[in-house]
Amino acid sequence: MxxxxxxxxxxxxxxxxxxxxxxxxxxxxxxxxxxxxxxxxxxxxxxxxxxxxxxxxxxxxxxxxxxxxxxxxSPNGIPQDVGFSLTCSECNNEGPESYDAAIAEGWTRIEYVPRLSSENFLGSCPICIAADQ
Ligand SMILES: [Zn+2]
Structure with missing residues (x-):
């Protein structure tokens, strides 16, 4: 090796x-x-x-x-022992404070991204999803 x-x-x-x-x-x-x-x-x-x-x-x-x-x-690749802080990968909109709340609001493509400096998760917010359609 x-x-x-x-x-x-x-x-x-x-x-x-x-x-x-x-x-x-x-x-x-x-x-x-x-x-x-x-x-x-x-x-x-x-x-x-x-x-x-x-x-x-x-x-x-x-x-x-x-x-x-x-x-x-972890279900959906979301580690439970990491503090949940979410931002939109397209518009930097901040997400709610839990995965379940984010899903309820309509966030999608939520991923754990440990190399970020301020957030632990990236996703697509409902506003950007609506704008894409
Ligand atoms: Zn967005």
Whole structure:
């Protein structure tokens, strides 16, 4: 295994919300680290050293594996342990504070998007849906 390449692919999978790959790659890297394989170098302007690289990679892999599992097991891919904050992907309209309320209001295509800075979910609001028809 090339842990650096696996790490890069894992972060790409997270960015693109490819949960099957997040799960597979995080498990592969965790197995590698458990067998005392060297840790990928975590990108940072300064050298962090093997101990911190190992800790950061292991902690991140455990988090990513858990989150991917929750998303894959959740109805509609909506993880229940993530705070629900929704915005419209087209007009930035803010959604209600729960998934059920959003569905009741007519929001569609609600997706968990963990890389966003302020919201955890994107969807299409009823106004944009009406405008598209
Ligand atoms: Zn909208």
């Amino acid at each position: 090339d842990p650096k390449e696996t790490w890069r692919m894992l972060l790409d999978a997270w960015f693109h919300r490819n949960w099957d790959d997040v799960l597979e790659l995080s498990e592969a890297l965790l197995n590698w680290l458990h067998k005392d394989g060297f840790a990928p170098q975590i990108e940072y302007p300064r050298e962090l050293g093997p101990d911190l690289n190992r800790l950061l990679a292991k902690t991140a892999c455990e988090f990513l594996r858990k989150r991917a599992t929750v998303v894959k097991e």
